[in-house]
Amino acid sequence: MTGRAFALPREAFASLTPHQQGLVAVLGAAILWSSGGLFIKWVSLDALGVTMWRSLLAGVVMWAIARPPMRPPWKTGKLTWGIAISYALTLVMFVAATKLTTAASAIFLQYTAPLYLLVTGAVFLHERATKTDFATVAVAFGGMALFFVGKLDADAMTGNALAAASGVTLAAMFTLLRAPGCAVETRPEAMVWGNILLVVGLFAVNLGRRTSSPFTPDLSDIAGLVFLGVVQIGFAYLLFGYGVAHVQALEASLIGMLEPVLNPVWVFLFLGETPGWWAVLGGAIIIAAVAARTFTTERGKANANTTVIPADI
Numbered sequence: 001m002t003g004r005a006f007a008l009p010r011e012a013f014a015s016l017t018p019h020q021q022g023l024v025a026v027l028g029a030a031i032l033w034s035s036g037g038l039f040i041k042w043v044s045l046d047a048l049g050v051t052m053w054r055s056l057l058a059g060v061v062m063w064a065i066a067r068p069p070m071r072p073p074w075k076t077g078k079l080t081w082g083i084a085i086s087y088a089l090t091l092v093m094f095v096a097a098t099k100l101t102t103a104a105s106a107i108f109l110q111y112t113a114p115l116y117l118l119v120t121g122a123v124f125l126h127e128r129a130t131k132t133d134f135a136t137v138a139v140a141f142g143g144m145a146l147f148f149v150g151k152l153d154a155d156a157m158t159g160n161a162l163a164a165a166s167g168v169t170l171a172a173m174f175t176l177l178r179a180p181g182c183a184v185e186t187r188p189e190a191m192v193w194g195n196i197l198l199v200v201g202l203f204a205v206n207l208g209r210r211t212s213s214p215f216t217p218d219l220s221d222i223a224g225l226v227f228l229g230v231v232q233i234g235f236a237y238l239l240f241g242y243g244v245a246h247v248q249a250l251e252a253s254l255i256g257m258l259e260p261v262l263n264p265v266w267v268f269l270f271l272g273e274t275p276g277w278w279a280v281l282g283g284a285i286i287i288a289a290v291a292a293r294t295f296t297t298e299r300g301k302a303n304a305n306t307t308v309i310p311a312d313i
Contacts, residue, residue, distance in 0.1 A: 019301065022246025023294060025239045026255045032236035034262035037268055039232060043224040047095045049215030050228065052202035055091070057229020059195030062238060066188035076193065079181050083190035086173035087237075088197040093166040101159025107260045108144055109163035114257070115251040116171035125178050127248045136293040137250075140257055143171065143285030146278050147260065174249040187241035195233075251297075254290050261286050 013021060043050055063070070113135045121127040177187060193303040206215040208300075217225055244252045261283040264275040275283075 017301075018246045020151075020298070022243040023251075023255065025243030026247060026252050027127060027258070029236040029240035029243065030256050030258045031262060032232055033259045035266055036228065036232050037263040038266040039224045039228050041267070041271065043217070043221045043228070045217060045221060045225075046214040047099050048202055048206060049217075050092060050225070051095045052199055052206060052215055053217065053225045053246070054228040054233055055195040055198035055202070058233035059192050059199065060238070061082060061230050061234030062188050062195070063192050065234075065238060068185045068189035068192060070189060070192065073193075076130070076189070077181075079176060079179060080186055080190045080193065080201075083173060083176045083182070084193035084197060086169045086176060087191060087194035087200075089169040090166050090173055091194075092198060092202070093136070093162045093169065095298060097157070097159045097163035097166060101156035101163065105156065105160055106163040106166075107263075108147075110166045110170060111144060111257050111260065112164065112167040113171040113174065113252075114140070114253045116168060117174060117253050120171060120175045121178075121249045124175055125249060127178070127250065129250060130294055132252055132293055136254060136289050139289040140286050143282040143289065144257065144260070145282070146152055146285065147282030171249075171253070174244065175252055177244045178249045182245075184245070187245070188238065190239065191237050194201075251293075254293065257286055258290065 016024065040047075040050055045053070062068075094106060094110055097109070118129050118133070118137065122129060147225065176182065206212075240252070247255075264273070264279060267273045268275060
């Protein structure tokens with residue numbers, strides 16, 4: 001019975017079109033990403049310590065599962081390094097922004113990425129945005145603004161600037177992951193290199209602080225760090241790497257906006273922190289906008305693929 005229970009989801013997934021499989025994979029990644037807030041609160045280390053250990057575990061998991069061909073750095077292609085660097089910068093700038101400004105400001109400014117993808121998708125990927133895309137971005141941003149009413153910190157300029165910059169690097173990463181020369185093995189290889197960059201860089205920064213306590217885990221931290229590295233980043237980015245090969249960059253970023261919506265849900269369920277009504281309304285608007293766009297797009301694809309056979313006369 002257990003084998004059959006696992007076989008049913010696999011069969012259902014296999015029956016989907018490649019585009020639908022991509023949507024499911026990106027949605028799964030967004031759900032896993034959203035668990036970060038809960039487990040980061042659980043771990044006692046500071047943000048740089050958490051990021052270092054999370055990246056170490058994520059890199060190991062990505063390599064062990066995907067087994068990408070890890071070429072020497074000097075033989076690694078420019079596209080791979082572009083993805084790796086944009087990935088690493090996105091993670092580290094978001095962590096730094098979260099330390100310097102409110103978490104709400106950081107995640108709101110990072111998810112300006114769809115605005116850049118409206119341009120980069122059309123210019124570099126020839127993925128031209130439709131009227132539905134523009135409407136979805138506008139409505140989703142309206143929902144995001146409601147989600148963080150009263151929580152944006154206008155005074156923490158450095159943190160806000162880093163968060164906005166992480167939105168640029170996130171859009172760059174999405175664009176590069178969709179580049180025509182990005183092969184199946186390129187994505188996991190780039191992610192592994194990105195994690196290596198983070199581990200080496202953050203280890204040096206942590207040593208430079210001349211105290212080991214902010215990045216030395218105790219026994220109570222181990223489970224949280226393992227989940228963050230293995231599941232929240234490792235599995236999530238493998239799912240995302242698979243999914244983004246089948247969906248447009250803008251589409252992937254819009255589904256990714258479900259991450260900040262779901263983040264407080266897990267914190268509420270497990271820690272009892274209740275989100276405000278503005279957050280609930282904003283989250284509902286984002287979910288509705290993304291769901292409506294997905295439904296409309298899929299219905300359009302289905303209609304376009306329907307072949308009308310004329311009746312014999």
